[in-house]
Amino acid sequence: MLKIGITGQKGFIGTHLYNTLGLQPDTFERITFERSFFEDNNALDTFVSSCDVVVHLAAMNRHNNPEVIFETNIELVQKLIDSMERTQSTPHVLFSSSSQEERDNLYGKSKKEGRTLFQDWAYKNNAIFTGMVIPNVFGPFGHPYYNSVVATFAHQIAHNETPKIDIDGNLKLIYVGELVSQIIEKIKMKTAEPLCTIKHTAEAKVSELLALLKSYKRIYQEKGEIPTLSTTFELNLFNTFRCYMDIENHFPVPFTQHTDPRGSFVEIIRLGVGGQVSFSTTVPGITRGNHYHTRKIERFAVIKGKALIQLRKIGTDEVFNFYLDGDTPAYVDMPIWYTHNIKNIGDDILYTNFWINEPYNPDDADTYFEEV
Numbered sequence: 189m190l191k192i193g194i195t196g197q198k199g200f201i202g203t204h205l206y207n208t209l210g211l212q213p214d215t216f217e218r219i220t221f222e223r224s225f226f227e228d229n230n231a232l233d234t235f236v237s238s239c240d241v242v243v244h245l246a247a248m249n250r251h252n253n254p255e256v257i258f259e260t261n262i263e264l265v266q267k268l269i270d271s272m273e274r275t276q277s278t279p280h281v282l283f284s285s286s287s288q289e290e291r292d293n294l295y296g297k298s299k300k301e302g303r304t305l306f307q308d309w310a311y312k313n314n315a316i317f318t319g320m321v322i323p324n325v326f327g328p329f330g331h332p333y334y335n336s337v338v339a340t341f342a343h344q345i346a347h348n349e350t351p352k353i354d355i356d357g358n359l360k361l362i363y364v365g366e367l368v369s370q371i372i373e374k375i376k377m378k379t380a381e382p383l384c385t386i387k388h389t390a391e392a393k394v395s396e397l398l399a400l401l402k403s404y405k406r407i408y409q410e411k412g413e414i415p416t417l418s419t420t421f422e423l424n425l426f427n428t429f430r431c432y433m434d435i436e437n438h439f440p441v442p443f444t445q446h447t448d449p450r451g452s453f454v455e456i457i458r459l460g461v462g463g464q465v466s467f468s469t470t471v472p473g474i475t476r477g478n479h480y481h482t483r484k485i486e487r488f489a490v491i492k493g494k495a496l497i498q499l500r501k502i503g504t505d506e507v508f509n510f511y512l513d514g515d516t517p518a519y520v521d522m523p524i525w526y527t528h529n530i531k532n533i534g535d536d537i538l539y540t541n542f543w544i545n546e547p548y549n550p551d552d553a554d555t556y557f558e559e560v
Contacts (some may be wrong), residue, residue, distance in 0.1 A: 190375065193219035193235055193279075195226075195268065196245030201284065205243065205371060207502050207525065208482075211556055226267050229274070236268070241375050243282045244268060244306075247299075248336055254294040261298035262305075269309045278315040280378060281306055282371060283322045287360070292448045307382040318374050318381045323388040324334035327364030327424070328431035328525060329501075340426070341398055342432040345405045356395045360388035363424040364541030365482065382409045390421040399423070404429045412441055412519075414485060414545065416460030423454040427483065427524050435499065435526075440510045440518035443489070454517050456489045456541050463545040467491075470530070470538040479557045486522040489541040490514055498560040499526045507560060514539065527558045 192209060196202040197220070209216045219238050223246065226391040236242065248260040261521075265283075272278065279413040285303045288296035310317035330339035337359070344351045366389050374381070392400075404426055407415045415424045446453045457465075463485075470476055470493075480502060488497055492514035500509040502525050512518050520527045532538035 189215060189217050190240045191217045191219050191238060192241040192243065192375065193221050193239040194243045194245060195264070196247065197221045197222055197303075198223075199245060201325060201364060201367065201485060202245045203329060203503060208365075208368045208372065213316050219476045225449055228265060229271065231310075232267065232271045233275050236271045236279065239277070241280045241282070243284075243371065244377075245284050247284070249295065249529075250317050250417050255405050258294040258298040265302040265305050269305060270457055271310070279418065280316040280318070280375070281310065282318040282374060283321060286363065287321055287323045289321060294461055303383070306523070310382070314380060316380045318379075319383050320371070320374075320381075321383065321385045322367065323360045323362050323386065325362055325364050325367055326428060327343065327469075328428050328523070330364075332432075336430060336452065337394060338401075338512070339432070340479045341401050342429045345401050346409065346429065346432040347434070351398055353394050353398065358391060358393050358395055359397070360542070361390045361392065362386065362388050363390075363421070363428075365424070392417075392421075400425055401429055405544075409438070413550075414457065414459035414461055414517075417545075423483070430485075430527075431523050435523060436508045439499070439508075439520040440512050441520075441521065443517040445517065454491070456491075456519070457487055457543050459543075459545075461485075461545050463543060464547045465541070465543050467539060467541045470495075470532040470540065472532050472535055474538075475529050475531040478527060478559050479555050480525060480527040480560060481522065481554050482524055482556070484524070484554050485520050485545040487543045488522070488528075488530055489517065489519040489543075490530075491517055491539050493532060493536050493538035495538050496531045496533045497528065497530045498531075500522070500560045501526050502558065529560050 194202045194206055209218055221235055225235050246264055247399045248257050251257045282307050283303055289300040304440040306317050313514040324336060325443045326336045326338035330336050332340045332343035341351045370386060385465050404415060407413045417426055490512040497520045510520050
């Protein structure tokens with residue numbers, strides 16, 4: 189079993205890498221890292237000496253003074269190297285550099301120089317080093333106005349703000365889940381790659397990103413429809429957008445009932461993608477679910493009975509509670525990386541309709557169990 193530590197564990201990429209490694213507990217052991225370790229040599233030494241692999245993601249991306257960015261990023265690299273030398277540790281080090289390495293800015297220069305410092309350390313100590321030059325990364329839970337233009341636009345659009353395009357450039361992008369998969373593959377390979385260019389998986393102009401995100405708000409957030417998702421990139425962008433919505437206050441969404449003397453008719457979902465539709469009955473007091481998905485889109489629609497649907501983002505403690513009643517049918521959609529369940533809190537059988545955007549495949553279920 190490989191013991192892996194991640195500096196910047198609570199950052200955007202770090203959170204996704206940490207959580208994804210947790211899906212393979214028989215292969216990886218996660219060594220906890222805190223930012224305060226950089227100010228405490230003993231804590232940093234204990235961390236470093238406990239790791240077979242160190243993924244160095246901690247960095248400063250933005251500051252009013254570019255010199256502070258440069259000095260901070262170099263200092264973090266040097267502290268890590270000093271700790272490895274003090275403890276005579278030679279973990280496999282993976283470093284996240286940036287495609288801005290060759291640009292004339294101090295952030296890019298800090299990344300290039302940091303990569304060179306690690307490369308020199310690895311050569312001197314006969315250690316394995318992987319220096320990853322990474323394109324623009326997007327995905328759920330990135331910080332608006334900090335991590336990426338996608339995070340900023342998604343947050344603004346979902347909260348009825350007006351995004352502004354400064355330069356309509358062409359962006360080379362990689363989804364955070366795709367990047368994490370490549371990092372884990374390189375951890376498993378244990379091969380030295382001092383300069384490793386991570387290829388982008390999508391390319392789009394800023395205006396094209398904005399148009400797609402606006403369409404997701406119009407079609408999904410406002411109308412409750414699942415848009416047409418023609419590519420993996422569009423699926424990833426849509427799942428990213430969903431996580432910037434005000435989930436706690438958006439759900440449950442009431443259905444429109446058409447009632448006449450014969451009874452009532454309710455349209456449960458209108459969608460531009462396929463998938464699998466099913467329904468369940470649940471006896472009083474029973475809870476279903478307590479699992480999460482990393483890519484699937486899923487809708488729970490209560491059509492008869494009383495239910496409590498709960499959601500909790502992986503790695504957090506806050507639980508969203510949604511109460512639904514078949515007398516006023518409504519639905520809740522499951523964001524990715526949110527563990528969820530549904531409980532019959534009534535006295536009668538609960539009837540629930542489920543839709544998910546891909547048929548169940550036991551060999552690739554994308555279903556991970558964790559109590560809400």
